[in-house]
Amino acid sequence: MNTFHEEEIMGKAYDSRLMKRLLTYMKPYRWQVVLAVLLMLVATALDLLMPYLTKIALDNYIIPHDAQGLLHIVWLFIWVLVFQFFFQISQAYLLQWIGQKVLYDLRIKLFRHMQRLSLSFFDKNPVGRLVTRVTTDVETLNELFSAGIVAIFGDIFLLAGIIIVLLKINSTLALITFSVLPVLFYITIVFRKYVREGFRQIRVRIAKINAYLQENISGMLIVQLFNREKKNFKKFDVLNADHLEAYIRTIVYFAIFFPAVELISAIAVALIVWYGGMNFNSGAVTIGTLVAFIQYARRFFRPISDLSEKYNILQAAMASSERIFKILDTVPDIKNPEAPWEVINFRGHIEFDHVWFSYKKDEEDWVLRDVSFQVLPGEKIAFVGATGAGKTTIISLLCRFYDVQRGSITIDGVDIREYDIHFLRSHFGIVLQDVFLFAGDIETNIRLSNTAMPREQIIKAAKDVNLDPFIRQLPNQYQEEVKERGSTLSMGQRQLLSFARALASNPHILILDEATSSVDTETELLIQDALKTLMEGRTSIIIAHRLSTIVNSDRILVMHKGKIRETGTHRELLTQKGIYHRLYQLQYKGENQVSS
């Protein structure tokens, strides 16, 4: 719904602050810009030469009947055309090249910046909105660079060039020609004022229509259940008619404006002819001059006609760049320490010390309350608890997706905020509940960025987690493409793949959020078996949903309402008859205990 409402917010057409910042992206290409401007100057000059050559042809050769001279001038004309052809191509290409390069840089910069932002940023911004920033908004700027800036530069050169040439040929006639300009400017200004207001109205009204339509499509069930079809149609019709009316008004503006510009141009031509005719006998004005003037006058009026279009491009570009810069200006919450702790011997002794945490920074809406526990190197810990007890939060904090508000988390006695984030995370093998697959083949999904990882290691990891037999059945085996929502792999196989991914990276500490989705018994057995391999000889922190996983762990931490309420082994906790006992009855009792 957002997109349709955003339309309504009308930004300024020109914001010097935003423009300046946009132009800084052209800095790496400043020499190309200079070259492009030079090329453009030459191309414009050549373009302007042509009516002048026509004038010479008429005055010096055609009228005096000099066929030889005419041939010369025609050849010269053709040469100018050929040069013009090449200059125009190189100029247009170079300018577009600069624009495309700038957008390329901006897109990469934006993407790279987003990679650095913290999870809290992604929690706040819906995926769709962020995708729009990197794609649609950058594309809007494309229009600005290719159509807007280029065209504006070109027009300015052209106008200036025409003015100079006309003054040179015949200054009186030039001044007479320019005499219509104030009228033209006046009409343009008035027109722009009306059209701007007209367009604003149109935008507001189309936004209303689309918002209403979208709402009705989303709520169609309610509309039909409550017999509102007629009433809502009437409402829609009113909005639709409003929009129509606003549009028809602007059509009138346009219908007056464009022909009016032509009328003024015709008046200019008439003035030229009149003055020329009056002064023809005295020889002050030649036929060639008249023709040249008429041709120049036509070129002169052309850029003014598409003024309103450029205005729209500029406006859209300003709005987009503002949104892009807003993201670029977002500072990541989680910062890498400037002088990270130099690690000599990473053992993996984890300690949570009186940790308090809330997802809302300023509110005391505690998800974890005063949580303290230790995990010794090599220990296997299982977290259990009802949904919302705070188990996943523990993992997120340990990976430093978020920072704690109170207390501290240390590994080998050093606060995790003092480690290099990437160093820290590279010691964890993290398996999240939803298995996320990247577009690409199976091998790449196991290997990820570790291009140095030998093929054998990947295959061994797949074998160890019982995934290999499945892969062998695929047509392209390890090179089989997987898609995010594709059906190449089943739910259970996806889980196994995520195990293989974790195992291949050979982490010190295994962090696992067990998937709750149910799989068939056969796969279930394979998963349980793979889990054992995965945990072997590793410090493991597991949010457990399987009884077998719980029973196989060294210690169970029972979380309830953001606190650790009970600790012990399965047997110990059952005899306590506390929270664990109830959870056990609720969740695990009667579960098919297929192993141990």
Add this chain to the structure above:
Amino acid sequence: MFILGSNVFYAISPRVLKLTIDKIEAGIEPRTLLMYCSLLVAIAFGHLIFRFFMRTTMISASRKIEYDIRNDYFSHLLTLPISFYHNYKTGDLMARATNDLNAVRNVVGPGIMHSTSNIMMFVFVIALMAYTSFKLTLFALIPLPLITLVSKLTMKHIYATFKKAQEQYSTITAKVQENISGVRVVKAYVQEDRETQIFSTLNDRYLELNLKLTKIRSVLFASISLFMGIALAVLIWVGGKLVMTNTISVGDFVAFTVWLGMLAWPLISFGWILNMIQQGAASLTRIAEILDIPPAIRDNELTDKSIRAISGEIEFRDVSFRFPNTDADTLRHINLKIPHGTTLAVVGHTGSGKSTFANLIPRLFEPTDGHLLIDGRDIISIPLKTLRKHIGMVPQETFLFSDTIAENISFGVDTFNGAELEAAASLSTIAHDLDKFPDKYETLLGERGITLSGGQKQRTALSRAIIRKPSILILDDAFSSVDSNTEEQILHQFRDMLTDQTIIIVAHRISTIMHADHIIVLDDGEIIEQGTHNELLAMNGFYARLFEKQRLEADLETL
């Protein structure tokens, strides 16, 4: 007609120019000169008038057509069944009403206007040129077909490259989408650099395609100027010689240069307009695709128009239901009679068919097999409007409109007074919350208003159903976000006030349904247990287990 007039005036002005120049050359009286100049302006003015009417009539017509299509589209959407909305995404339906509609309008307005105008201008200008000098026309026009040829050739190329670039753009979009959705994994496995690397590679290709596109375009535009220039060069050469031999006058020569300029634009825009028409045709097909879907559920010859009211007895006779394009029944052989004025509760796992069961009653879906009877009459004989008028339903997903709360509550009634509004609001206990808002019932909801909590939304939706004073009240998981104390209070009020209504409650919580007159347990589309709360507990089956589980959960909550 306007187009014709406009073009006649436009094409003729160089002719007047010619006469003037010839006269000037021959020596002219200032008065005659002034007359000719005025004529030039007058012609331009005539052109303006016709142009004005051409634009206003053609473009306005296209806007009116847009208006009509949009209205047709919306009114058609209103008649389509809910199952249609499961198959089409909102974004897709919106795209048809926005992008596609624009493309269609562009064809009927500017498309037709420019193409007819261009063709006419072409014909007039060439006719006038040929009239002035056939030979010169022939020579000057030689390079022009090349323009059309080149633009046609490159257009194909441009189109193909453009399509590739668009595809690459989609790939980039998909990559960003994937990256952001998988941000946890990206961070957990320290994949940021690799992701940026992949993203760069995709962008390299995009850049490459765009530059290729630019190259073709620059060549195209430059070639067009080149050919136009060559035409002008030919004109100067051949025309110049003709002037020298006195075959044509200097004025003719000047007029030719102007006419040549007039021909440039129609030639260039030809390919562009063709492209626009193609797009418009494709878009029209997409809009028509929706308009051609017949409304599946509506009154027909079996409808008995004399039925004006329903009292609320419901009977399922061997009802089965299957969603289109699926291979298993969602509901299987349901046989059940719900007497007037009683409360039926439905429990079961997610996906057991509870909502489908509820949706059959207001005919949002129609049974694939069996019959559904209301007051002993087959549901298809009851006029759809009458049926729904007497049903108050709170669907699973609460949907409120961005309007005031009063508007939302009174959504389904034609007339109401303040007392009825307040009664409905207090019965669903939302009245108490509304009193805390400064604008009370006039509080605006949605983007530009306030956001209600999930429970408040559900209770507003409840008021919306109650204010209709329905014979049948259907609550499809309507208390999921309401806390159990409030729920208790609402249900208590219902038992006191809504004694004449047939109530269907679909719920997860046992506390919601335990007081119902009759409870059915659905599993995989079948009724596996039924009876009163106590009877079901005694069966010691699904219901009893569910009860025990929820007791434990409640117990845990207190720890």
